[in-house]
Amino acid sequence: MVKKYVMLADTVRCIDCKACVVACRAEWETPMGYSRDWVKQVELEKADGSPQVMLFPGRCQHCDDAPCIEACPSGAAYKRADGLVLQDDAICSGCELCVPACPYDARWLNPETNTISKCTFCQPRIDQGLEPACVDTCVGRALIFGDMNDPDSEVSRLLKEKEKEWVKLTTDEVNIGPNHYYFTAGEAIPDEVMPKLHERHISGQVMENVVNPVGAIGIGAMVLTFLGAGVMKMIGRRNEVNEENHEGK
Structure with a gap:
């Protein structure tokens, strides 16, 4: 179980x-x-x-x-x-x-x-x-x-x-x-x-920006920037793991 x-x-x-x-x-x-x-x-x-x-x-x-x-x-x-x-x-x-x-x-x-x-x-x-x-x-x-x-x-x-x-x-x-x-x-x-939803909750920002295309572009660019940073970290970490595995063989 x-x-x-x-x-x-x-x-x-x-x-x-x-x-x-x-x-x-x-x-x-x-x-x-x-x-x-x-x-x-x-x-x-x-x-x-x-x-x-x-x-x-x-x-x-x-x-x-x-x-x-x-x-x-x-x-x-x-x-x-x-x-x-x-x-x-x-x-x-x-x-x-x-x-x-x-x-x-x-x-x-x-x-x-x-x-x-x-x-x-x-x-x-x-x-x-x-x-x-x-x-x-x-x-x-x-x-x-x-x-x-x-x-x-x-x-x-x-x-x-x-x-x-x-x-x-x-x-x-x-x-x-x-x-x-x-x-x-x-x-x-x-x-x-008690839990509280914050005013600047990201989902709330996205909903606001559905009505505000300029803001939506800004949010989208910000998210893509952070996503790219995360992907680069992930790729770097995978390369480190692969190198460690290769050295261990």
């Missing part, structure tokens, strides 16, 4: 210790000022006037219909059969067209590599049978990761439990099949953590 990786976040157990963020930064040597994951703190007021704080661990949601993949002109953004949305740095042109396409704000341009960075659920680690770094270091066991298609996995069992209702961060406007679930103990999810 094909694996289907998902992440569960229990917002009740999260204590905002930031261990997940630190572990992720160490695992991926993330530049200062950037992060592949985060903990969103939302301050609310209860009906009786008392303060309330909700904590939402966040990262790439590895969506079934990931708009970042469609927005990527070079093909660097892609989805694996097991549900992971990944990034091929060898052919990423750093054009950033995928950045505004993500309604979860999970993508950013790495200034050191000039390629797009995002959470990959620590794909190299899970391919070795390990947990993502954030899950491995979560002291409160607020983060749980696994294969939901495996009936014996912890995530599969938890998602089937009637005692807990796990929800996704979706809206009527943005419902692209995220594979990140949250438990809030019945509390409504605040708007601050």
Whole structure:
């Protein structure tokens, strides 16, 4: 059976210790000022006037219909059969067209590599049978990761439990099949953590430019430029691989 990786976040157990963020930064040597994951703190007021704080661990949601993949002109953004949305740095042109396409704000341009960075659920680690770094270091066991298609996995069992209702961060406007679930103990999810379509989403620009041919030409030229850069990177990378294979024979 094909694996289907998902992440569960229990917002009740999260204590905002930031261990997940630190572990992720160490695992991926993330530049200062950037992060592949985060903990969103939302301050609310209860009906009786008392303060309330909700904590939402966040990262790439590895969506079934990931708009970042469609927005990527070079093909660097892609989805694996097991549900992971990944990034091929060898052919990423750093054009950033995928950045505004993500309604979860999970993508950013790495200034050191000039390629797009995002959470990959620590794909190299899970391919070795390990947990993502954030899950491995979560002291409160607020983060749980696994294969939901495996009936014996912890995530599969938890998602089937009637005692807990796990929800996704979706809206009527943005419902692209995220594979990140949250438990809030019945509390409504605040708007601050809900996904939002950005005003300069590339698809929106293209639709505008259907009416504006001059703008469409500009967008088309820009996309072709970035696509060409991505193709050149891809060709270069393939040549490197061929040379390595030839030298190894």
